[in-house]
Amino acid sequence: MAVRGVGLRYPVIAVTVLILIVVLVLHAADSARVGRWIATAYVAVFVVWTLVGMVRDVLRGHVGLDVLAVVAMVATLAVGEYVASLIIVLMLSGGEALEDFAGRRAQRDLTALLDRSPRIAHVVVHPHAPDVDEFQDVAVDDVVPGDVLLVRPAEVVPVDGVLLSDVASFDESSLTGESMPVTRTAGGEVLSGAVNGTRAVRVRAIRRSADSQYQQIVALVRQAQTSRAPVVRLADRFAVPFTAVSLVLAGAAWALSGDATRFAEVLVLATPCPLLIAAPVAFLGGLSRAAKAGVIMKGGVVLEGLARVRSACFDKTGTLTQGRPDLVDVRPAAGFDADELLRLAASAEQYSAHVLADGIRRAARARGLELEPAEEAGEVATNGVTAVITGRTVVVGKPAYIAALVPGMDPVAVDAGQAVAYVAVDGRFAGALVLADAARPEAAGVIGWLRGHGVERMVMLTGDALPTAEAIAAQVGIDEVHAELLPPEKVHLAAQLRPRPTLMVGDGVNDAPVLAASDIGIAMGAQGATAAGDAADAVIVVDSLSPVVDAVAIGRHTLTVALTAIWIGIGLSVALMVVAMTGVIPAVAGALVQELVDLTTILYALRALRGPAARLTPRRPAAQPVPAEPVTPR
Template sequence: MRRVSAATGAYPLVFVTLLVAAIGLILLATPARETAPWLVGAYALAIAGWEAVGMIRQLLKGHAGLDILAVTAIAAAVTVGEPWAALVVVLMLTGGAALEDYAANRSKRELTALLRKAPQQATRLLRGDAAPAGGPTAERVAEDVPVEAVKVGDLLLVRPGALVPVDAVLVSEHAVLDESSLTGESLPVERVAGERVSSGVVNGATAVTMRAVALASDSEYQQIVRLVEQAAGSKAKVVRLADRYAVPFTVLSLIIAGIAWGVSGEAVRFAEVLVVATPCPLLIAAPVAFLGGMSRAARFGLIVKGGGTLEQLSRVRSAAFDKTGTITTGRPALERILAEPGFDEMSVLQFAASAEVYSSHVLAESVVVAAKQHGYPLLDALGAEEIATNGVAAEFASDNAEDAATTVRVGKPSWLREFAPALALAPLEPGELAIYVALDDRFAGAIVMRDQTRDEAAQALGELQRLGAERTLMVTGDVAATAEPIAAGLGINEVHAECRPSDKVSIVSAVQPRPLIMVGDGLNDAPVLAAADIGFAMGARGATAASESADIVNRYDTLTSLPLAVRVGKDTVRIALQSIWLGIIISVGLMLVAAFGFLPALIGAWLQEVVDLVAILGALRAVGPRAERKLKASRANAGGAQRTPLTGRESQRTH
């Protein structure tokens, strides 16, 4: 039972129980054979007493569980002269907890595999005069430091085959990287100087240099690790799934045992019924099934933060979507640059891209890519800061050394207008969006881009509806002229445009039927993701607040993961319920056989061990079909996965 958990000594107790059994059997072969039942019975009662203390504590907290059956069965078996049957029940308790721990570790191995791969160290390059006393005097000195010691702006050396320790910008001209741990892409990915590289990526065969743009605590892989730790350590609400049956099953068991005793007039019948009524499957099968479901989801890049989320997923009836970076790719193409008098298109795009390097915004990468496509070199910033939901501000050295540094701000118009009052909104066509740029107190211009609907969006929404989603809606901060054509093309006939974060929360809170899943990726989506029955965050770049507040984090940038998550939820709940009912049916059947005196207590206790094993093996089916696991492995080995670059978050930078 849960009281005897692996954390509190299930494995040592299994050993002690087996040792007591061995000593008892040895005593049976000696003249002191009469002491064996006393030893076995005393040990069994001691364990029952320990369980009883825990049971009472839980009852005082208002939690009724199944521990009373185990305690009563042990006490009854010892009382009627069946100490060996009582010892088998003790073995079931201790061994069941150990089996649960083993099965749980197996079922969440995909989650723990992510934790083992977290970057731990970084190689920082120091200038010769900054090296430790007595160190080398070369222009650059390599120093191995804990990843937590890396600061923004540090120059890092990433050796062949090493992990990128923090989010960084590539300084070397070229790099070949393995991004499979973040995107699921098994083929090597080429990056060029100036491109942002996420932590957790594996370098290729050539050493490269990078410049850190985020602290370890703010970098992508470390934040994924934190989310995984939260998921792996979550106390799943699934416990309640089994506990729903606890009180009625306990009452039914005691009634059957009492009737058997009353009709036969033999107290031993009472014990014989209860030793097969100790339903560890009810306590073990459900948690193992839900951990298996979480592990199966992790195999496909989905971090599910608790078993209760899987239970909600199995009953989804409504789905709400953000637009940019969720329904659309979040990687728009450059349409045109609207430069203000005194600025040219090159300077507007160059300054914007040089600042956006330090942003985790969903649109930032597109601005950087556009600058590189036009051949504009990125400028080195003196410092940078991302202002949540608004944009990014970066300082650059002035051409005149005597002048103060220039502050470039890139982001939403309402924020930039606080510093550049002359800002004018760009004229936009349907489907276009604008990113605004200001230098100090001067409005420099706007970069107009066009986003594209995800190729898989229509199929994902269709599958979601087939899985039970009756109502779909788009809830976005973008203008209606941009949002409505996209929604119409996907069959979403309910659009709420120009929504602020508080508006999204109000809309989603009123949607019926429930449960509702909200899909978003932006920092401004964090409140609505937290308010929804199920928050589904697209991508985990920069450990956005969206990822922190969501119930599910999709590490791979594809909407196909959404119906997959719902399918995993449905499969997991189905398997958990099957395992629970299997345990109940078998236990009730054995109780009825024991009630008629056909099942001695010792044999019944051993049969209950078999029931435990069957229930656990059944629950492990939630880890996923074997063919599915083989297919995933073969794709990884063959390098046939489709590349799906990871995106970041939306900050409503458009008009």
């Protein structure tokens, strides 16, 4: 646009209005010549300012539509329509003011995230004295893992942490979209950005500010706000043909009428605000709507890519599945009770960080079994864990590891791909625990929606065993499966996939390369790795696959709105120029009418804030869950 600095836009409007009033007063006082010289001098300065900006743009390789505005202002001055030239200046600077207003409206949900970002944390001075709440205020960036923080009622949790208080209620709507408060008990993880309830609580920090959930979302929002959508460049590409058509129409009007004034009357209706304002407003609206749906995108380029996506790749574990294997069967050996087996195994698994260990512990707690502390414990990497529980030596691990301790142990028969944790107690085989990771309940609906809305090819790319991958794929409706892949192989397959553009959805560190290499990468960020979020183009901040559908639907709606707004501006401008060729629209009236065209396109572009909801029709999953791991749990 002609005026480029937010700080200058409104002063330019004020000065232009003041000069316009002075010129009109002088005209009414029979001092039109003085008014003309004042208007000419002011508009000339404005033209020079615009030309300087145009030269800078050309040097950056960007040719815009300001040339039309310059020609229109010069033409109106040349034929004595100096009031019209002032209105063009007012229209250009006022158009940017309208863009600012519309942009703030479109970014409201994004800006709300930034405004709520915590900046101060209350670090407890005496963390081992539960009844003493003496604290010191520090910048949130200075909090280190291990610090005990006091979170007052209605305050935002500053960093990710573990709850130390017995019980607390948190509003996590800004993170998960869940409107109802959630209850956390001692030992539960509390994410930064959650709003504390009515009681002051203590939290032990487990991550630095930059690594915490809410701050990562904020960083993505800042990146999204500074990006420039490709459709804006597409609008720029309309510049040459639109400029050419406008000049041809204006020249034809002059040639046919023999009146140079007709040239100016046509050109005042060709000012470029609709093209320059509509697209960015629409894309800001789309980014804001996506954020509200739980998807933070790194810019408008992601929206256009999602709108055009024709192939989709999915990781399996943690993406199409929950990523939380659940216990589906307890198979005790002779001489052992099922509850006793599970209690001993879960007590030993307290000292393991393996994903299956978490499932075993959760199952024991769900059955009301009390876990015992270990007298001593240790974990053998990739094999299992050993612990002495109430004087008994309990070993939980993979079949080969347990078989080495218990010669002659027969393997347990399980369904294809199920994960099994074998248990030995005091040198005897005690039984097996069978776990499974079910497909996400919404996964089949997401695949079905994408297939029914123009995404032609669905592919699973996973490092898991083929039988497990095929079972999950059958549940969710994916026909093409590539299993047992290393990260470089995932990248290669994604690069070869046709038709394009290609969407990739994943969650772990091993997905980061393929997320970065795909046309559009979406990371499951609610529980996923930071590396995946950094590499992706968009991050889903709720623990669900459904926002993938929302993201594609919002991208398509936003692109449609942006292009439609551009064509509305072009269509109205060309139609009005044709009418102006007959001489029925004076230059001053034409300049005022063009402002209405600007307003129309901006209001239409704001439709990107609203749109039809994407409705899933979930398929009923198979009766039995299918695990995420092959036959070895470690």
